[in-house]
Amino acid sequence: xxxxxxxxxxxxxxxxxxxxxxxxxxxxxxxxxxxxxxxxxxxxxxxxxxxxxxxxxxxxxxxxxxxxxxxxxxxxxxxxxxxxxxxxxxxxxxxxxxxxxxxxxxxxxxxxxxxxxxxxxxxxxxxxxxxxxxxxxxxxxxxxxxxxxxxxxxxxxxxxxxxxxxxxxxxxxxxxxxxxxxxxxxxxxxxxxxxxxxxxxxxxxxxxxxxxxxxxxxxxxxxxxxxxxxxxxxxxxxxxxxxxxxxxxxxxxxxxxxxxxxxxxxxxxxxxxxxxxxxxxxxxxxxxxxxxxxxxxxxxxxxxxxxxxxxxxxxxxxxxxxxxxxxxxxxxxxxxxxxxxxxxxxxxxxxxxxxxxxxxxxxxxxxxxxxxxxxxxxxxxxxxxxxxxxxxxxxxx
Amino acid sequence: xxxxxxxxxxxxxxxxxxxxxxxxxxxxxxxxxxxxxxxxxxxxxxxxxxxxxxxxxxxxxxxxxxxxxxxxxxxxxxxxxxxxxxxxxxxxxxxxxxxxxxxxxxxxxxxxxxxxxxxxxxxxxxxxxxxxxxxxxxxxxxxxxxxxxxxxxxxxxxxxxxxxxxxxxxxxxxxxxxxxxxxxxxxxxxxxxxxxxxxxxxxxxxxxxxxxxxxxxxxxxxxxxxxxxxxxxxxxxxxxxxxxxxxxxxxxx
Numbered sequence: 278x279x280x281x282x283x284x285x286x287x288x289x290x291x292x293x294x295x296x297x298x299x300x301x302x303x304x305x306x307x308x309x310x311x312x313x314x315x316x317x318x319x320x321x322x323x324x325x326x327x328x329x330x331x332x333x334x335x336x337x338x339x340x341x342x343x344x345x346x347x348x349x350x351x352x353x354x355x356x357x358x359x360x361x362x363x364x365x366x367x368x369x370x371x372x373x374x375x376x377x378x379x380x381x382x383x384x385x386x387x388x389x390x391x392x393x394x395x396x397x398x399x400x401x402x403x404x405x406x407x408x409x410x411x412x413x414x415x416x417x418x419x420x421x422x423x424x425x426x427x428x429x430x431x432x433x434x435x436x437x438x439x440x441x442x443x444x445x446x447x448x449x450x451x452x453x454x455x456x457x458x459x460x461x462x463x464x465x466x467x468x469x470x471x472x473x474x475x476x477x478x479x480x481x482x483x484x485x486x487x488x489x490x491x492x493x494x495x496x497x498x499x500x501x502x503x504x505x506x507x508x509x510x511x512x513x514x515x516x517x518x519x520x521x522x523x524x525x526x527x528x529x530x531x532x533x534x535x536x537x538x539x540x541x542x543x544x545x546x547x548x549x550x551x552x553x554x555x556x557x558x559x560x561x562x563x564x565x566x567x568x569x570x571x572x573x574x575x576x577x578x579x580x581x582x583x584x585x586x587x588x589x590x591x592x593x594x595x596x597x598x599x600x601x602x603x604x605x606x607x608x609x610x611x612x613x614x615x616x617x618x619x620x621x622x623x624x625x626x627x628x629x630x631x632x633x634x635x636x637x638x639x640x641x642x643x644x645x646x647x648x649x650x651x652x653x654x655x656x657x658x659x660x661x662x663x664x665x666x667x668x669x670x671x672x673x674x
Numbered sequence: 675x676x677x678x679x680x681x682x683x684x685x686x687x688x689x690x691x692x693x694x695x696x697x698x699x700x701x702x703x704x705x706x707x708x709x710x711x712x713x714x715x716x717x718x719x720x721x722x723x724x725x726x727x728x729x730x731x732x733x734x735x736x737x738x739x740x741x742x743x744x745x746x747x748x749x750x751x752x753x754x755x756x757x758x759x760x761x762x763x764x765x766x767x768x769x770x771x772x773x774x775x776x777x778x779x780x781x782x783x784x785x786x787x788x789x790x791x792x793x794x795x796x797x798x799x800x801x802x803x804x805x806x807x808x809x810x811x812x813x814x815x816x817x818x819x820x821x822x823x824x825x826x827x828x829x830x831x832x833x834x835x836x837x838x839x840x841x842x843x844x845x846x847x848x849x850x851x852x853x854x855x856x857x858x859x860x861x862x863x864x865x866x867x868x869x870x871x872x873x874x875x876x877x878x879x880x881x882x883x884x885x886x887x888x889x890x891x892x893x894x895x896x897x898x899x900x901x902x903x904x905x906x907x908x909x910x911x912x913x914x915x916x917x918x919x920x921x922x923x924x925x926x927x
Binding site for chain 2: 278282285289297363364365371375377379380471622625628629
C-alpha cells in the first residue's frame with residue numbers, strides 16, 4: 278500500500294488545476310486499454326472471415342481459417358486482463374450467478390460465452406470436422422488422440438455429412454456477424470454510456486469501436502497471412518492481399534469519417550466540457566491522439582494503402598506497402614484504445630483540472646504484464662495453428 | 675414417435691424453468707425473509723437527505739476530520755467520504771478552486787494582492803442520488819439503494835471493477851486499498867439507524883449541514899426545504915441528488 282500512496286503523492290504533485298480529492302487515483306489503467314484492443318481484434322478477424330462465407334468474397338479464402346483461429350486465440354486471452362484488473366477476481370463468477378441486469382458490464386459474461394461457445398468454437402468445429410476425422414486416421418501417437426478428442430466421436434465424412442458441415446458453417450456465420458457486432462459494439466457501449474464522463478459519453482462510441490475493430494482485425498490477419506506465408510517459404514496470393522488492402526482502406530476511411538464526425542459534433546455543440554477537453558487534446562493527448570492515432574495510425578496508412586493498391590508498383594513493393602500500413606494501423610488502433618480509456622480519466626469531472634497517468638514497469642498492472650497479455654494470444658495461435666493447420670495444402674480433401 | 679413426444683415435453687419443461695424463475699422474482703422477496711427487520715428500526719418509515727447551506731460553511735474542515743475518524747477512512751489525502759472545496763472568484767472573472775487534503779486542516783489565506791469578487795466554501799459528499807448511475811452500472815448489484823434512500827456498498831460482494839467510480843459524476847467514490855472494494859459516504863448508516871446524526875453534521879459548528887427526513891412533514895430538513903431556494907449539483911445529468919444546496923454559486927460543479 279505504501280507503494281500506492283507514493284505513486285498517488287507523485288500524481289497529485291503533477292495535477293494542473295483542480296481535481297476532486299478522490300480523483301488522484303486513475304482507476305482503469307493499461308490492462309483496461311488492452312481489453313478493448315483484444316476484443317476488437319477478435320471481432321475484426323471474425324468479420325473478415327465472414328466475408329468469405331457469407332458475402333462470397335472468394336479472394337480472401339486463403340485467410341478464412343487463419344482468421345477464425347486468430348479470433349479464437351485472441352478471444353481466449355481477452356477477459357484475462359479484465360480479470361487481473363479486478364480487486365477481487367475470485368468473486369468474478371458473481372457476474373454469472375447474480376448479474377445485475379441494469380448494468381452494461383453484467384452482460385459481459387453472457388456476450389462472451391455466447392460468442393466463444395456458440396459462434397467461434399462451433400464454427401471452427403464444423404469447418405475442421407472432416408479434416409480432423411481424416412487426420413485422426415492418418416496421424417499417429419498423441420496427435421491421433423488429440424484429433425479423436427476434437428472430433429467428439431464423429432467420423433462420418435460422406436459427401437452428405439460434409440455438405441451439412443458447410444451448411445452449418447454458413448448458418449453460424451450468419452448468426453456470428455451480428456454477434457461480432459454485439460461483442461465489440463457492447464464494449465463501446467460500456468464507455469459510451471457513462472454520462473458522468475463527457476469524453477466517453479457518446480452515442481457514436483459503439484459504432485466507432487466497431488469500425489476500428491474491423492480495421493484492426495483485417496490488418497492483423499493481413500500481417501499474419503503475409504508473415505506465415507513467408508515463414509512457410511510460399512508466395513502470398515496477390516489477389517488475396519489486394520482484396521484485404523482494399524477492405525482495409527475502405528473501413529479505415531469509414532472509421533476516420535466517424536471519428537471526424539464525433540470531433541466536429543463536439544466542437545460544434547461546444548458544451549461546458551469543451552474547454553477542458555481541448556486542453557486535454559492539446560496537452561496530455563497531443564502525442565498519442567494527434568501524432569500517433571490520427572497521423573501515423575490513420576492518415577499515413579490510408580495514403581500508403583491507396584498508393585500501393587491503385588498504382589502500378591511491382592507486387593513486391595505493394596506487399597511491403599501493405600505490410601507497413603497494417604503495422605502502423607495496429608499501433609494506431611492501440612493508441613485509439615489508449616486515448617479513450619486513459620484519456621477519459623486524465624481530466625477531472627469537475628472539468629477544472631488535468632491529472633496524469635504514470636505507467637508502472639512491474640506490478641499487477643505494469644507494462645510487463647501488459648506486454649505478456651499482448652504476446653499470449655500469439656502463443657495460443659501458434660499452438661492452434663500446429664494442431665489445426667489453416668493452410669490450403671494441409672487440407673486432406 | 676414416442677421419443678419425439680418425450681423430447682418435446684422435456685424441452686417444454688426446460689422452458690418453464692426460467693419462466694418460473696422470472697415469475698418468482700416478480701413476486702418480490704419471498705415472505706420467508708420479508709419480516710426480517712432491524713431491531714427497533716423500520717427502514718420503510720424513513721427517507722433521508724441532506725441540506726447544505728453554503729453561506730454558513732466556514733471551511734474549518736471539522737466534517738472531513740470527523741468523517742475519517744468515525745468511519746475508519748484511510749488518513750491519506752486520496753480517500754474522502756466528504757470534503758470541503760474553496761472557490762475564489764477574482765475580479766477579472768478567473769475562478770480558482772482548491773481543497774488541500776480535502777480541507778481537513780482548514781485553508782490558508784488566498785492571494786491578497788488581487789481583487790477578489792467573492793469567495794465561499796462548498797462541502798461535498800455522496801449525493802445519494804435517487805437515480806444513481808453508480809447503482810445502475812454495478813455488474814453484481816453490490817452497490818444498492820436501501821429502502822430509506824441511502825446508497826450503500828456491500829464490501830463482501832463488491833468485485834472491485836471500479837465501474838461505479840467511473841460512473842459517479844461527483845467524484846464521491848474511491849477504492850479502499852485495504853479491502854480492494856469501492857467505498858463511499860453512507861450518511862453514517864450505523865448512526866442514523868440508531869437515531870443519531872451523521873458525524874459530519876454532528877460536528878459542524880455553524881450548522882451548515884442539515885440532515886433529516888425528506889418526506890416527513892416536520893423535520894429540520896423539511897423546514898430548510900420550505901424556507902430556502904435549493905439546488906443540486908449537475909442537475910442536467912438527471913441523477914436526482916438528495917443532497918440539496920442553498921445559496922449555491924453557478925461556478926460550483
